[in-house]
Amino acid sequence: xxxxxxxxxxxxxxxxxxxxxxxxxxxxxxxxxxxxxxxxxxxxxxxxxxxxxxxxxxxxxxxxxxxxxxxxxxxxxxxxxxxxxxxxxxxxxxxxxxxxxxxxxxxxxxxxxxxxxxxxxxxxxxxxxxxxxxxxxxxxxxxxxxxxxxxxxxxxxxxxxxxxxxxxxxxxxxxxxxxxxxxxxxxxxxxxxx
Numbered sequence: 001x002x003x004x005x006x007x008x009x010x011x012x013x014x015x016x017x018x019x020x021x022x023x024x025x026x027x028x029x030x031x032x033x034x035x036x037x038x039x040x041x042x043x044x045x046x047x048x049x050x051x052x053x054x055x056x057x058x059x060x061x062x063x064x065x066x067x068x069x070x071x072x073x074x075x076x077x078x079x080x081x082x083x084x085x086x087x088x089x090x091x092x093x094x095x096x097x098x099x100x101x102x103x104x105x106x107x108x109x110x111x112x113x114x115x116x117x118x119x120x121x122x123x124x125x126x127x128x129x130x131x132x133x134x135x136x137x138x139x140x141x142x143x144x145x146x147x148x149x150x151x152x153x154x155x156x157x158x159x160x161x162x163x164x165x166x167x168x169x170x171x172x173x174x175x176x177x178x179x180x181x182x183x184x185x186x187x188x189x190x191x192x193x194x
Contacts, residue, residue, distance in 0.1 A: 049106030
C-alpha cells in the first residue's frame with residue numbers, strides 16, 4: 001500500500017512539475033522576447049536620435065558655409081546679392097531651427113541662443129541689407145563693412161560651430177554610452193581620454 005501511495009504521490013508531483021514547467025517555460029520565453037523587443041526599440045530610438053543630430057550638424061554646416069562664403073566674398077572685395085542673401089539665409093535658419101526642434105523628441109533641447117554667431121551674423125547682415133534693397137543694384141558691397149568686423153564675424157562663426165559640435169558630440173557620447181572617436185586632420189579638437 002505504501003508503494004501505491006508513493007507511486008501516486010510521485011505521479012502527482014511529476015504532473016505538477018510538468019504543469020509548472022509548461023506554464024513557466026512560455027512565460028520565461030515571453031519575458032525574454034519582451035526584453036529583446038525593448039532592447040530593439042531602445043536601439044531604434046537611439047538610431048533615430050543620431051539621425052536627428054546628423055541633420056542638425058548638416059543644417060548648421062550648410063548655414064556656416066553659406067555665411068562664411070558671404071563673408072569671404074565681402075572680405076575679398078566682392079559684392080553680394082542682398083535679396084539672394086536674405087532669401088537663402090532665411091531658408092537655412094529655418095532648416096537649422098526645424099532640425100534642432102526635432103532633437104526634443106529624444107530629450108535634447110537646443111535653445112535659440114545656442115545658434116550664437118550664426119544668428120548674430122545673419123541678423124546683422126540681414127538688417128544691413130534691408131536698407132540696400134531701396135538703393136540701386138540690390139547688392140551688399142564690401143566697402144560698406146569694416147574689414148576687421150568681417151574677420152571677427154568669421155572667427156565667431158567658427159567658434160560657435162565648434163562649440164555646438166562639441167556639445168552635440170558629448171550628447172552622442174551619452175546616447176551611445178561610449179565616446180565618439182574623432183578624426184581631425186587639422187589637429188585635435190578633443191584629446192583622447194577627455
